[in-house]
């Protein structure tokens with residue numbers, strides 16, 4: 001029997017408030033809250049280690065974190081080298097260290113590295129970053145971890161020289177010299193084969209987002225059971241359930257259903273659809289006393305927010321507005337009708353949730369919707385000359401090097417190209433001290449106040465958006481460029497359900513639309529919404545309305561410091577029409 005040993009030293013930062021890995025890294029780094037470990041890995045029997053699909057090694061050593069009392073001794077530790085997730089091309093390395101602090105209190109470090117061939121990533125960054133949580137007590141498995149109290153969250157990494165030292169530390173013992181050599185070879189082969197299976201061939205299309213859960217698929221349930229009502233600590237008085245549903249092409253999506261805690265809704269369902277790069281939480285998660293969702297619940301509405309295929313709660317994927325219009329929104333409405341028994345419903349739609357919903361409506365795919373409030377952009381796409389130029393000129397070259405852009409790269413860039421894009425945004429948007437906000441702003445336009453006027457946000461909300469912006473694929477920007485060039489929505493995929501030109505046939509909807517536009521929106525100009533109102537008013541006179549929101553830009557409409565006075569009543573009024 002031949003055994004094998006090696007050493008690993010990883011270091012990074014942790015935070016005690018943020019439970020998102022990237023935010024914890026950002027805030028831990030800002031505050032200088034360091035955390036590191038020096039571990040000795042021991043494989044007792046290399047043959048068994050290679051044959052066992054769990055590939056488990058024993059771990060000894062210590063974790064050092066000043067805020068947690070200094071040196072924390074590893075009492076019992078395991079490393080699982082390559083563990084298949086849903087299939088062999090999605091793997092994780094898992095670390096579980098049962099620790100004790102100098103005062104005798106038990107703690108657990110649980111961490112994982114995500115190994116997947118995302119087109120924007122490289123192998124080294126995958127295998128060098130450990131997404132880490134420190135938990136209270138000794139937490140022995142993933143099941144127990146779901147209910148454990150999180151003490152700190154962060155990311156540790158290993159440098160290139162650290163990795164070279166790891167390799168240099170590899171030692172074998174026991175058996176003949178030949179069997180020791182063979183053991184080393186087997187270990188190297190296991191490592192090489194693991195990486196080859198993950199990274200050879202075409203990249204996977206469903207890589208984790210920048211927000212991986214404890215196990216793949218976890219993120220979209222946000223720690224809850226599907227369909228189960230639960231309280232939201234940040235929103236007292238309302239309850240939420242996350243209802244999974246399948247889009248028309250089978251894509252797994254979800255709805256956030258929010259109601260008053262002690263009152264049945266009496267006004268029927270409202271479907272809310274958010275934009276790209278975000279998730280349902282963007283409409284109610286801001287650290288503000290109220291939200292549009294609360295305002296609608298208070299009015300007696302049953303609120304349903306759609307996480308369509310662009311939601312950052314799902315794995316990264318390519319998508320187009322055509323797919324959302326044909327597959328996502330009609331399926332969401334079917335699911336809401338099944339759940340509520342309602343025949344009709346109302347809708348509040350924003351940005352690309354609005355453009356894609358407009359496509360569904362104009363094509364006659366959502367006849368159940370009677371009243372629609374649309375914010376920012378719908379049928380006509382009007383951009384500032386500079387952002388149009390940027391969109392048309394920068395997307396084709398960008399498409400050659402990345403499959404999409406992720407604002408989270410500003411915290412954790414997975415490749416040199418990603419780091420370059422993040423650095424460009426940082427230089428151009430020096431006015432903003434939130435790196436994710438700066439890169440999001442850079443992604444979606446030109447100038448400092450593309451997504452919100454900074455003066456409309458309080459400091460806590462500006463910090464909060466850092467967790468709420470994520471990946472958007474180049475495929476989406478390409479579709480948007482086509483529409484921007486045409487001046488109005490065009491379908492890009494040739495689905496039978498959609499007309500090639502949405503202005504070439506009468507609108508196949510009888511819904512009453514209110515078109516809202518922030519007067520200072522430079523992401524999509526208010527002129528586009530006004531044009532769509534005029535277009536619809538021409539064809540269905542007196543049915544529709546247009547309303548400008550003075551002093552607002554794009555998303556501050558939903559979480560600006562005065563939105564509860566300036567905007568929410570306008571939306572409530574529009575829904576009552």
Ligand SMILES: [Zn+2]
Pocket residue numbers: 432433434437438454462
């Ligand atoms: Zn900012």
